[in-house]
Amino acid sequence: MTTDQQKQRLEDWFQTLQQRICQALEDIEDEFKHPGLLPGRFKFTPWQRSEPTPTSPDNDGGGGTMGVLHGAVFEKAGVNRSTVYGKFSPEFAGQIPGCENDTTFWASGLSLVIHPLNPFVPAVHMNTRHIITTKSWFGGGADLTPTFEFKEDTDTFHKALRHACNGHHPDDYAKFKLWCDEYFYLPHRQEPRGVGGIFYDYINTDNFDHDFAFTQAVGESFLSSYCEIVRRRMHQPWTPDDKYQQLVKRGRYVEFNLLYDRGTLFGLKTNGNIDAILMSLPPVASWV
Amino acid sequence: MTTDQQKQRLEDWFQTLQQRICQALEDIEDEFKHPGLLPGRFKFTPWQRSEPTPTSPDNDGGGGTMGVLHGAVFEKAGVNRSTVYGKFSPEFAGQIPGCENDTTFWASGLSLVIHPLNPFVPAVHMNTRHIITTKSWFGGGADLTPTFEFKEDTDTFHKALRHACNGHHPDDYAKFKLWCDEYFYLPHRQEPRGVGGIFYDYINTDNFDHDFAFTQAVGESFLSSYCEIVRRRMHQPWTPDDKYQQLVKRGRYVEFNLLYDRGTLFGLKTNGNIDAILMSLPPVASWV
Numbered sequence: 065m066t067t068d069q070q071k072q073r074l075e076d077w078f079q080t081l082q083q084r085i086c087q088a089l090e091d092i093e094d095e096f097k098h099p100g101l102l103p104g105r106f107k108f109t110p111w112q113r114s115e116p117t118p119t120s121p122d123n124d125g126g127g128g129t130m131g132v133l134h135g136a137v138f139e140k141a142g143v144n145r146s147t148v149y150g151k152f153s154p155e156f157a158g159q160i161p162g163c164e165n166d167t168t169f170w171a172s173g174l175s176l177v178i179h180p181l182n183p184f185v186p187a188v189h190m191n192t193r194h195i196i197t198t199k200s201w202f203g204g205g206a207d208l209t210p211t212f213e214f215k216e217d218t219d220t221f222h223k224a225l226r227h228a229c230n231g232h233h234p235d236d237y238a239k240f241k242l243w244c245d246e247y248f249y250l251p252h253r254q255e256p257r258g259v260g261g262i263f264y265d266y267i268n269t270d271n272f273d274h275d276f277a278f279t280q281a282v283g284e285s286f287l288s289s290y291c292e293i294v295r296r297r298m299h300q301p302w303t304p305d306d307k308y309q310q311l312v313k314r315g316r317y318v319e320f321n322l323l324y325d326r327g328t329l330f331g332l333k334t335n336g337n338i339d340a341i342l343m344s345l346p347p348v349a350s351w352v
Numbered sequence: 353m354t355t356d357q358q359k360q361r362l363e364d365w366f367q368t369l370q371q372r373i374c375q376a377l378e379d380i381e382d383e384f385k386h387p388g389l390l391p392g393r394f395k396f397t398p399w400q401r402s403e404p405t406p407t408s409p410d411n412d413g414g415g416g417t418m419g420v421l422h423g424a425v426f427e428k429a430g431v432n433r434s435t436v437y438g439k440f441s442p443e444f445a446g447q448i449p450g451c452e453n454d455t456t457f458w459a460s461g462l463s464l465v466i467h468p469l470n471p472f473v474p475a476v477h478m479n480t481r482h483i484i485t486t487k488s489w490f491g492g493g494a495d496l497t498p499t500f501e502f503k504e505d506t507d508t509f510h511k512a513l514r515h516a517c518n519g520h521h522p523d524d525y526a527k528f529k530l531w532c533d534e535y536f537y538l539p540h541r542q543e544p545r546g547v548g549g550i551f552y553d554y555i556n557t558d559n560f561d562h563d564f565a566f567t568q569a570v571g572e573s574f575l576s577s578y579c580e581i582v583r584r585r586m587h588q589p590w591t592p593d594d595k596y597q598q599l600v601k602r603g604r605y606v607e608f609n610l611l612y613d614r615g616t617l618f619g620l621k622t623n624g625n626i627d628a629i630l631m632s633l634p635p636v637a638s639w640v
Contacts, residue, residue, distance in 0.1 A: 252621075350635060350636050
């Protein structure tokens with residue numbers, strides 16, 4: 065299979081996954097039957113990466129499609145896919161494998177963050193991506209951020225991700241889980257962002273089909289387990305104080321994303337699409 | 353006057369200024385006569401800087417008093433004074449004047465951020481400080497962040513700060529105003545945080561009394577002009593949509609403080625008091 069064929073398969077998958085996730089979330093919106101609000105629907109906004117200019121590298125381009133839903137179950141759900149390519153600036157190329165002598169890159173992926181309305185339904189983040197420089201690799205992960213932890217939900221989520229790993233990287237689940245715990249951590253508060261999941265990067269076993277299948281399994285495992293958790297929790301009654309606790313927890317989410325998240329800082333400092341990058345921020349957050 | 357006498361005068365002033373500002377804000381809470389809410393009152397929380405440990409530099413110490421009010425006019429007002437001393441870590445000492453051969457420092461100051469409830473009353477930030485290393489200098493500034501700009505309010509604020517400069521640094525107002533505009537700017541959104549004010553640092557004319565008087569004048573000018581603006585706007589009727597616009601504007605404030613603000617990042621990365629450092633974050637903020 066040529067690189068161009070691989071790129072096409074990746075793009076097709078991320079597009080399919082975006083459609084399936086958005087459909088699944090809309091199905092839940094329909095099921096919920098809020099007495100006053102219409103079921104939420106995704107609005108899709110295509111965006112283009114900026115064209116080459118005299119001061120930016122040659123041949124930069126690509127773009128993506130950002131899907132955002134504001135609904136009765138999902139206060140804000142953002143599901144973004146993108147394919148971008150060009151040359152990294154020298155400043156960043158030094159941090160990227162395979163860019164020592166050639167800063168050309170191609171990257172495709174899907175990224176989502178969901179902030180539910182009900183404070184007992186956990187927030188979630190999932191991202192999978194493929195990067196090509198003179199090397200190529202997969203990266204990604206998924207992690208759950210409850211305001212109030214229910215062990216049953218945490219177990220459902222972790223079990224699904226362990227299942228995805230077991231089918232493809234049977235020895236690596238513990239490593240990917242620990243990587244997630246270490247990454248999604250707020251040092252200034254000495255607290256984790258949530259209850260974790262998995263995080264991985266630089267995956268290349270020299271078998272594209274194998275690694276691609278793992279990426280697909282992560283997407284599938286996220287989707288089935290998160291929908292199960294949402295259906296389990298979405299009717300649980302909550303009080304204004306429960307909601308307030310959720311808004312404070314979301315404040316921590318904002319702190320993590322703006323202070324530490326590599327993707328967010330990378331995007332902001334490389335003139336990425338602001339709306340797509342900051343799609344992860346919650347609809348409402350509080351600080352005491 | 354000895355350095356110890358200077359330090360005492362600075363500490364006394366910042367304590368007096370904190371008391372006067374808090375009293376002035378409580379007076380406005382009393383005047384507002386909200387039909388349902390009691391007038392807000394400051395709660396003061398003293399905090400200590402962490403004691404020396406085997407892994408941190410000798411002789412680190414000091415602390416401060418954080419005052420926070422949640423009221424009917426001021427949804428959240430935080431007024432913090434602190435005096436801290438010790439040795440900078442080598443990593444930071446390189447960025448600090450006078451620390452080339454001796455990283456000992458002493459710093460005292462007052463910092464405040466006010467987020468009003470009414471979206472037509474602008475948010476405000478003010479900070480004045482004195483730092484002593486082998487050199488010594490004053491720094492500070494004040495800037496206004498309206499959601500909806502009223503030229504009359506902007507003029508009141510700028511005029512008061514120009515007046516403070518004219519009495520002590522008559523040639524520098526334009527420079528301090530420009531410095532503020534350049535500092536409080538969100539490059540990723542290509543927009544200013546607010547309508548500016550003044551920002552200055554490394555002020556030392558070899559006349560402590562003169563520079564100290566300027567610092568006092570900035571505090572006085574802030575206090576009188578901001579109270580005038582609040583009284584002018586606090587009864588102006590607003591709608592839920594106006595409020596929503598304010599919450600979105602506050603989101604930008606969060607982005608600035610967590611992505612760019614030197615004081616915030618410095619504090620978080622040097623194990624400062626988290627509550628005092630993040631006191632600047634709004635009570636509620638929104639992202640679309």
